[in-house]
Amino acid sequence: MADNATPTIIKGLEGVYFTETKICKVDGFKGRLWYRGYSIESLAKNSSFEEVSYLILYGSLPNAEALSVFTKKLVSYMNLDSGIIGLVKMLSPNMLSMDVLRSAVSSLPAFADKKVYQSEAEEKLEESAEIIGRICGIVALMGRLKAGGEYVAPDQSLGVAQNILYMMTGKIPEDKVAKMLDVMMLLHAEHSSNASTFCTIVAGSTLADIYSAITAGICALKGPLHGGADEKALDMMRAIGNPDNTEKYIEEALDGKKRIMGFGHRVYKAYDPRAKVIKSYLEDIQNGSTMEVQTLTAIALRAEKMMVEKLGETKGIWPNVDFFSGPVYTYIGIPKELFTPLFAASRSPGWCAHMLEYWQDNRLIRPLDYYNGQLDIPYVPLDQRK
Incomplete structure (x- = not known):
């Protein structure tokens, strides 16, 4: 396009494709949604948040052993370091819940248990599992603190949704209530290139680390037109x-x-x-x-x-x-202040999966904006300005 040509401006990038994906398909005209080819209806009826998180990250449904290992891994990461607990306790009285979550997630590299992995892909998948578990644990801690209680460590015999409620209340939840939360998290786990996922990918496309990219997603989710x-x-x-x-x-x-x-x-x-x-x-x-x-x-x-x-x-x-x-x-017993942080915990598998997928063929996201202001304005020295 010539420099003097007026471009077509697509407000909000509506209808613009910027990448390809195998993670999620939304058919907005028919009201359909698929995760990795599985309909949301079948997953909501038969699956769990842990299984869907595995599906979104790894690209296929796990067998029983793989699901058990993955679930235990997520729950182990829900057990928070004393430094994270102290940070959330310090920030919670004076900040909005999403601001506390953003700050806590951005601090996670300071508490990460660094290991040697055979491949970069393996390391990124482990970091993703850590992020999912940590966010779930942080949200549960925030709920516990709002209720005036002290930190409750997760129970390794329980799943993620059960543990969120257990860590919030100190009581093992009824199966019906825990299942309802599990389905709510499953339904929010992924939804293509929404605003927060796009922000995650934009940040990650600079080759920033995954913790920074997920923090960007949390910032975008905070807005009332998206997560609130x-x-x-x-x-x-x-x-x-x-x-x-x-x-x-x-x-x-x-x-x-x-x-x-x-x-x-x-x-x-x-x-x-x-x-x-x-x-x-x-x-x-x-x-x-x-x-x-x-x-x-x-x-x-x-x-x-x-x-x-x-x-x-x-x-x-x-x-x-x-x-x-x-x-x-x-x-279920979730206070309104935790709706959006819980959304972040639920969406974290999707954020991580999109980041890992985009990195396989990364290109820095750098759109254009059309300048319509004045040019070559004479500079007036400070002492001559009115």
């Missing part, structure tokens, strides 16, 4: 207060052209398949939980029904994964 949407959706449900107020609240919000958090998606123009899975759990807990959860569930289901009828088929605005998450997390 489930918190905003829960705030809306609590503002509605009574299920009978739902339709009036939604109608007034739409009339005022306010955004209804948890609806619409940059890629999905159909019902988010992850939201469908979460909705099935919402219906399951509707009549068997606290009054708060029952109220939130009723509001969520009524709001979803109204929004689908008004905007689903006509505007292509459907519920996304964030909309139903709040009531489910509340049922």
